[in-house]
Amino acid sequence: MKPGSPTLNGLDGAVTRADFFAPSLGKRLAYIAVFAYLVYAAATLGLSLDRIEKGVGYGVRFLAGFFPPNFTETDIIPGLLESLQIAFLASLFGTALAIPVAVLAARNLMPPWVSWLARLLIIFCRSFHPVIIAIIAVKAVGFGALAGIIALTFASVGFVGKLLSEAIEEISLKQIEAVRATGASFMNVIAFGVVPQVINRFIGFVAYETDSNLRNSTMVGVVGAGGIGGTLFSAFQRFDYNFVAGIILCIIGLVMIGEVLQIYVKRVFR
Amino acid sequence: MVGRSASLEMQQWIRFTPLQRLSRFAVFFVMAAAIAWALKTIEIIPEFLYDAPEQVVDMGQRMWPIDWAHFWPVVWPALVETMHMSAMATILGLIMGIPVGFLAARNATPFIWVNLIARFILVATRSISTLIWALFFVAMFGPGPLAGALAIAFHSIGFIGKMFSEGVEEANKGSIEALQAAGATRMQQIVMGYWPQVLPTFWSVALFRWDINVRESAVLGLVGAGGIGMALNAAIDLIQWQRVALILFTIFIVVILIETIVTQIRKRVI
Numbered sequence: 234m235k236p237g238s239p240t241l242n243g244l245d246g247a248v249t250r251a252d253f254f255a256p257s258l259g260k261r262l263a264y265i266a267v268f269a270y271l272v273y274a275a276a277t278l279g280l281s282l283d284r285i286e287k288g289v290g291y292g293v294r295f296l297a298g299f300f301p302p303n304f305t306e307t308d309i310i311p312g313l314l315e316s317l318q319i320a321f322l323a324s325l326f327g328t329a330l331a332i333p334v335a336v337l338a339a340r341n342l343m344p345p346w347v348s349w350l351a352r353l354l355i356i357f358c359r360s361f362h363p364v365i366i367a368i369i370a371v372k373a374v375g376f377g378a379l380a381g382i383i384a385l386t387f388a389s390v391g392f393v394g395k396l397l398s399e400a401i402e403e404i405s406l407k408q409i410e411a412v413r414a415t416g417a418s419f420m421n422v423i424a425f426g427v428v429p430q431v432i433n434r435f436i437g438f439v440a441y442e443t444d445s446n447l448r449n450s451t452m453v454g455v456v457g458a459g460g461i462g463g464t465l466f467s468a469f470q471r472f473d474y475n476f477v478a479g480i481i482l483c484i485i486g487l488v489m490i491g492e493v494l495q496i497y498v499k500r501v502f503r
Numbered sequence: 504m505v506g507r508s509a510s511l512e513m514q515q516w517i518r519f520t521p522l523q524r525l526s527r528f529a530v531f532f533v534m535a536a537a538i539a540w541a542l543k544t545i546e547i548i549p550e551f552l553y554d555a556p557e558q559v560v561d562m563g564q565r566m567w568p569i570d571w572a573h574f575w576p577v578v579w580p581a582l583v584e585t586m587h588m589s590a591m592a593t594i595l596g597l598i599m600g601i602p603v604g605f606l607a608a609r610n611a612t613p614f615i616w617v618n619l620i621a622r623f624i625l626v627a628t629r630s631i632s633t634l635i636w637a638l639f640f641v642a643m644f645g646p647g648p649l650a651g652a653l654a655i656a657f658h659s660i661g662f663i664g665k666m667f668s669e670g671v672e673e674a675n676k677g678s679i680e681a682l683q684a685a686g687a688t689r690m691q692q693i694v695m696g697y698w699p700q701v702l703p704t705f706w707s708v709a710l711f712r713w714d715i716n717v718r719e720s721a722v723l724g725l726v727g728a729g730g731i732g733m734a735l736n737a738a739i740d741l742i743q744w745q746r747v748a749l750i751l752f753t754i755f756i757v758v759i760l761i762e763t764i765v766t767q768i769r770k771r772v773i
Binding site: 270271274275277278279280284288289291292295314315317318321322325356357359360361362364365368369372373374375377378379448449451452455456462465466469481484485488489492498501502 | 523526527530537538540541542544545546547548551552554555558559562584586587588590591594626627629630631632634635638639642643644647648649652718719721722725726735739751754755758759762
């Protein structure tokens with residue numbers, strides 16, 4: 234029951250049903266504060282009726298420009314294949330790096346200072362959007378797929394590292410103790426005590442991560458890091474909206490296939 | 504263990520059925536094949552890769568010392584704009600995503616074709632990335648935070664709606680049947696029956712999505728959709744690495760702060 238609201242013991246006739254469900258004063262104040270902030274934030278966006286009217290007009294013209302979608306340009310297939318390559322390789326490297334980081338970050342296996350350092354690395358990888366890392370990577374290694382792979386590898390380390398370290402922290406310690414009691418080395422404890430307990434969830438994370446890398450690999454091209462995004466962005470800038478529509482439909486198709494495959498893989502390894 | 508004496512007929516235990524083994528093998532095979540294909544065909548210029556460590560060190564040197572004086576005049580207003588943008592985007596996303604979520608849930612909307620259309624909307628909005636949505640809305644409403652807020656809101660429809668439809672499908676049937684027996688309309692069933700049951704989902708989805716949206720809104724400035732990304736883009740284009748470092752550091756701190764706040768609220772309230 235909510236704190237501050239009358240309890241069941243207080244039902245001596247004085248408490249009506251309306252009182253019973255009414256939010257407490259603190260909650261009401263919180264709601265009002267949130268609402269006031271939202272009104273203020275909406276005001277800063279510079280929304281006006283005139284602007285909406287014009288915008289909707291442009292939007293309709295824009296959508297009309299999409300038809301018919303153009304799939305005939307030769308840039309689509311190579312772009313999509315490069316996006317796929319980026320997604321696969323980033324998932325491979327990201328996962329390979331995430332496993333040791335996650336083991337180091339698990340508080341039940343490691344001394345606190347080690348797990349804190351590993352956690353800091355995970356937080357660092359997670360807090361930047363892949364596109365921001367991609368900008369930096371493009372500056373470091375030049376335009377092309379390599380920058381995209383580096384950017385998405387960072388994102389994968391953050392994501393898989395976080396989820397896997399949480400999964401390792403939730404395992405049962407009894408099995409670890411049993412393996413340790415046989416005199417097993419640290420690597421043996423990992424191999425026979427930890428891995429069997431997390432492997433199925435791990436495969437689920439990897440499937441999810443590959444799916445999300447696939448989505449992001451269609452986006453990093455906007456900043457020059459390879460994949461279909463670059464083709465899309467340049468089509469946009471030369472107002473070739475039929476081609477834009479064709480690319481977007483292809484991306485939606487690719488992402489849908491990825492999602493179906495991800496669900497299938499998860500079902501196989503349940 | 505009756506058959507044990509006839510040692511030749513010792514029972515062999517196999518963990519998975521042949522079909523399970525086949526599908527597991529298929530998954531591993533496809534994964535290995537995909538990675539082999541990607542490694543073999545990807546176009547990477549090796550010189551760029553050898554050069555990378557040197558370039559990164561060079562970039563690091565240029566970023567130091569961080570240009571703190573830039574914070575109050577430029578970065579702070581941009582940061583405030585980013586926060587407004589992500590808050591508005593979360594609210595708009597919830598307003599648009601929740602109805603679609605109810606339409607996609609098979610128990611709340613027992614019309615299969617409505618479910619299918621709603622599900623398609625969820626997948627399609629999710630698979631078009633925020634940057635691409637931002638390109639549209641910048642073309643519609645001009646550069647600025649309004650385009651950014653709309654872009655994030657439309658992209659988050661998919662996530663919010665999916666989480667919601669799953670929450671609704673898990674709802675307990677008992678209270679719904681009680682309402683039906685009392686003659687409640689479909690709208691009344693949703694408001695009085697489903698809504699109270701999915702309220703925890705609502706809060707956790709809203710907080711989680713807000714956290715993601717703050718990260719997303721940091722990149723939208725790249726295509727002119729307002730916020731701290733615009734400051735980042737300007738600093739990169741002007742090769743002011745010390746300011747880039749300041750902006751990246753600001754994003755890092757803000758993301759950590761928000762994640763901490765969200766975790767604390769989730770622990771206390773939900």
